[in-house]
Amino acid sequence: MGISERKERQKAELREHILHVARDMVMKEGFDALSMRKLAEAVEYAPATLYLHFENRDAIARELCVRGFQELLAVLEPAAAVADPVERLSRLTEAYLAFGLKQPETYRLIFMEDPRLSAALFQDQQDGAGPKSFAVLLRVFEDLEAAGRTPDAIPPARLAEVFWAGLHGIVSLKLTCSGFTGAPAEVLGQTLVATLLRPPALRAKPARRPR
Amino acid sequence: MGISERKERQKAELREHILHVARDMVMKEGFDALSMRKLAEAVEYAPATLYLHFENRDAIARELCVRGFQELLAVLEPAAAVADPVERLSRLTEAYLAFGLKQPETYRLIFMEDPRLSAALFQDQQDGAGPKSFAVLLRVFEDLEAAGRTPDAIPPARLAEVFWAGLHGIVSLKLTCSGFTGAPAEVLGQTLVATLLRPPALRAKPARRPR
DNA sequence: GTCTATAGGCTGATAGAC
DNA sequence: GTCTATCAGCCTATAGAC
Numbered sequence: 001m002g003i004s005e006r007k008e009r010q011k012a013e014l015r016e017h018i019l020h021v022a023r024d025m026v027m028k029e030g031f032d033a034l035s036m037r038k039l040a041e042a043v044e045y046a047p048a049t050l051y052l053h054f055e056n057r058d059a060i061a062r063e064l065c066v067r068g069f070q071e072l073l074a075v076l077e078p079a080a081a082v083a084d085p086v087e088r089l090s091r092l093t094e095a096y097l098a099f100g101l102k103q104p105e106t107y108r109l110i111f112m113e114d115p116r117l118s119a120a121l122f123q124d125q126q127d128g129a130g131p132k133s134f135a136v137l138l139r140v141f142e143d144l145e146a147a148g149r150t151p152d153a154i155p156p157a158r159l160a161e162v163f164w165a166g167l168h169g170i171v172s173l174k175l176t177c178s179g180f181t182g183a184p185a186e187v188l189g190q191t192l193v194a195t196l197l198r199p200p201a202l203r204a205k206p207a208r209r210p211r
Numbered sequence: 212m213g214i215s216e217r218k219e220r221q222k223a224e225l226r227e228h229i230l231h232v233a234r235d236m237v238m239k240e241g242f243d244a245l246s247m248r249k250l251a252e253a254v255e256y257a258p259a260t261l262y263l264h265f266e267n268r269d270a271i272a273r274e275l276c277v278r279g280f281q282e283l284l285a286v287l288e289p290a291a292a293v294a295d296p297v298e299r300l301s302r303l304t305e306a307y308l309a310f311g312l313k314q315p316e317t318y319r320l321i322f323m324e325d326p327r328l329s330a331a332l333f334q335d336q337q338d339g340a341g342p343k344s345f346a347v348l349l350r351v352f353e354d355l356e357a358a359g360r361t362p363d364a365i366p367p368a369r370l371a372e373v374f375w376a377g378l379h380g381i382v383s384l385k386l387t388c389s390g391f392t393g394a395p396a397e398v399l400g401q402t403l404v405a406t407l408l409r410p411p412a413l414r415a416k417p418a419r420r421p422r
Numbered sequence: 423g424t425c426t427a428t429a430g431g432c433t434g435a436t437a438g439a440c
Numbered sequence: 441g442t443c444t445a446t447c448a449g450c451c452t453a454t455a456g457a458c
Binding site: 115118158159168176188192 | 323326331372373375376379386389406
Binding site for chain 2: 432433434435436437
C-alpha cells in the first residue's frame with residue numbers, strides 16, 4: 001500500500017502548496033485579485049488542475065478564511081492565557097490590533113469581504129471557531145466582573161460584544177479610512193480598554209470612604 | 212441663449228438620472244454588481260453614452276460615495292442639534308446605527324469598500340465632508356467634558372475616535388458577521404454610550420461628599 | 423493526474439457613423 | 441449627443457486527449 005499512500009500524500013502536499021500560494025496572493029494583492037488563472041500560473045499548473053483539488057474558487061476562499069481566522073486565534077492565545085483579567089484585556093487588545101494591521105488583506109478576507117464567508121465562521125453555534133473565540137472575550141469580562149472592575153449593571157456578554165465591535169472598528173477604520181484617524185491604533189485600543197473598565201476600588205486608602 | 216441653457220439643463224438632468232439609477236442598483240445588489248453595461252441598460256442608453264457624462268466607472272463610484280456620505284450627515288443632523296450633550300450622544304448613536312443598518316450597501320460603499328473612496332472623504336484636512344462630520348462628534352465630547360461627564364484624563368478627540376470606531380464596529384459586524392452578534396445594534400450602541408460617559412456627579416445629595 | 427483547448431460569460435472603454 | 445460595433449481583456453469552469 002506504500003504507493004497509493006505516497007500518491008495521497010503528494011496530492012495533499014500539492015493542495016497545501018496551492019493554498020499557500022493563494023494565501024500569498026491574497027496577502028499581497030487582496031482577495032479580489034485572486035483568480036484561478038493567476039493562481040494556476042503561480043503554482044505552475046494548468047487552471048484545470050486546480051479543480052481536481054478544489055471544487056471551485058469559493059472553496060479556496062472558505063479555506064483561506066478559516067485558516068486566517070485560526071491565525072488570529074493563535075495570535076490571541078498567549079494574551080488569553082494571562083491570569084490577571086485587566087492585563088489580559090490589554091494584551092488581547094494589543095494582539096488583535098497588531099494582527100489586523102499587519103495582515104490587512106487577511107483581516108479583510110475574514111471580516112470585511114463576503115458576509116457568507118464570515119457567517120460560516122459563526123454558524124456552528126456551539127463549536128465553530130467564531131463562538132469559541134468569542135468565549136475568550138466573554139471570559140475576560142466575566143473575570144473582570146468577579147473582580148468588580150466592570151461598569152455597573154452591564155452583563156459581561158454585552159461588554160464583550162462592545163469590546164469586539166470596538167476592536168473591529170479601530171482595525172477596519174484604519175484599513176479603509178487610513179487618511180483620517182488621528183491617534184495610532186494602540187492608543188485608541190488602550191482608550192477603549194480604559195472606558196470598559198471601572199476604576200479599581202481604592203483599597204490602598206480604605207479609611208477614606210469605607211462601607 | 213434659451214436653447215443652449217435648455218440643453219445644459221437636460222444634460223444635467225440625464226446625469227442626475229444616471230446617478231439615481233446607479234444608486235438604486237448599488238442599494239439593491241451592491242457596488243460590485245454595478246457595471247457600465249448594466250447601468251446603461253437600466254437607463255436605456257448605450258454604454259458609450261455614459262462616458263459622455265462620467266469619465267469612467269470610478270467617477271460614478273466617487274460621486275455615489277460622496278452623496279451617500281451626505282445622506283449620512285443629513286441623518287445625523289437632527290441629533291447633532293440637540294442641546295444636552297448626553298442626550299445628543301445617544302441620539303447620534305441611534306441615527307448612525309439606523310442609517311448603517313437600513314442602507315447596508317450604501318454604508319459598505321462609503322466605509323468598507325475601497326480605501327481610495329473613503330480616503331477621498333477625509334482628504335481635505337480642513338474642509339472635507341469627513342473632517343466636518345468628525346467635528347460633530349468632537350463637539351459632543353467637548354461639551355461632555357465641560358459638563359464633567361467624560362472619563363478622567365482622556366482628551367475629547369480621542370473619545371470621539373473611539374466612539375466612532377465603536378459605532379462603525381457595531382454596524383460593520385452586523386453587516387458582515389450577521390450570523391453572530393447577540394444583542395441588537397441599538398442595545399450595543401447604548402452600552403457603548405454608557406461606557407463612554409462618567410456617571411453624573413450626585414448633586415441631588417451634595418451633603419454626602421462635598422468638595 | 424495533468425494537460426490543451428475552449429465554451430460561454432463577463433468587464434471597461436473607444437472609434438467612428440449618423 | 442447618441443448610436444453601433446468592436447477592441448482587448450478578464451473571468452470560472454469543463455470536455456476530452458494523453
